[in-house]
Amino acid sequence: MYSGRTMQDRRDFMRKYEGYLVKVNALHTEWTAALAMPVSACIETDTRRMIARWEFSGASPETITEEQWEDYFRQALVPTFADYASIDTAMKSLKMKTKWPEPESRMMHLQADMEAILNRFNVTDLAFKHEQRCLVGYLTKALEPVSFREVVATKLTLQEFKPLKNDAIGFCKYVVELMRGFITWEQAAEAAARTSTSSSGRRGGGRISAAHSGG
Numbered sequence: 001m002y003s004g005r006t007m008q009d010r011r012d013f014m015r016k017y018e019g020y021l022v023k024v025n026a027l028h029t030e031w032t033a034a035l036a037m038p039v040s041a042c043i044e045t046d047t048r049r050m051i052a053r054w055e056f057s058g059a060s061p062e063t064i065t066e067e068q069w070e071d072y073f074r075q076a077l078v079p080t081f082a083d084y085a086s087i088d089t090a091m092k093s094l095k096m097k098t099k100w101p102e103p104e105s106r107m108m109h110l111q112a113d114m115e116a117i118l119n120r121f122n123v124t125d126l127a128f129k130h131e132q133r134c135l136v137g138y139l140t141k142a143l144e145p146v147s148f149r150e151v152v153a154t155k156l157t158l159q160e161f162k163p164l165k166n167d168a169i170g171f172c173k174y175v176v177e178l179m180r181g182f183i184t185w186e187q188a189a190e191a192a193a194r195t196s197t198s199s200s201g202r203r204g205g206g207r208i209s210a211a212h213s214g215g
Contacts, residue, residue, distance in 0.1 A: 003044040010076035011122065017042060017073075039069040079126045090117045094142040103179035107172055110142055128168070135168040143175070148182050 002013045017039060027034035040048065040061070052061040055072060094117065096110045114135070118124040127135055140156065143149035152175060155161045164171040 001044045002042055003047045007076040010073045014073040014077065038066050039073065040066060079122050082123050082126060083121060087121050091138045094138060096142050096144040098144050103176045103183060107176050110139065111172065114138060132166045132168050136165050136171045139171065148179065152178065
């Protein structure tokens with residue numbers, strides 16, 4: 001039940017409600033119809049009365065249409081001010097997690113983390129429409145490990161890859177493919193290093209054994 005006070009509360013409620021509608025609509029078949037709870041029925045009683053009083057000029061909650069209730073909540077989804085300085089600061093915490101072996105998993109988590117920050121400032125749609133270059137910048141700085149980030153940053157300076165600077169989706173697809181080769185190389189290098197260390201240990205142990213037997 002909605003009992004929020006802030007615009008963020010409204011956004012959170014509407015996103016959850018839209019997710020609820022998707023589930024209900026999935027239950028519709030040729031023979032059965034699933035009924036969805038209206039928005040007005042998902043608002044706590046005192047909150048519904050307060051909203052009706054202050055936002056609908058003292059109207060009775062029962063006289064407010066479902067469309068009006070939906071519009072009330074969707075108002076919060078319209079960006080009113082983009083605080084780019086605060087967004088830039090928040091994006092400094094964005095880092096790719098490397099605990100997953102698949103590049104797709106790493107990228108999907110990074111994308112989700114970035115969208116969570118954009119959603120917090122209510123600028124997700126605005127950023128994808130007008131700030132593609134900023135998004136690519138945020139993603140590039142968040143790549144891990146550092147050696148991989150440097151490879152990507154260098155490639156973006158090349159003429160053939162410059163279009164990716166203004167295409168966040170294309171950039172992510174390219175990075176996933178590049179990361180696939182990087183992870184394969186990284187794993188091969190680690191395996192070779194382990195083999196080299198193991199071989200050195202065996203050779204050293206043999207010399208020690210020979211020295212002891214000779215004594």
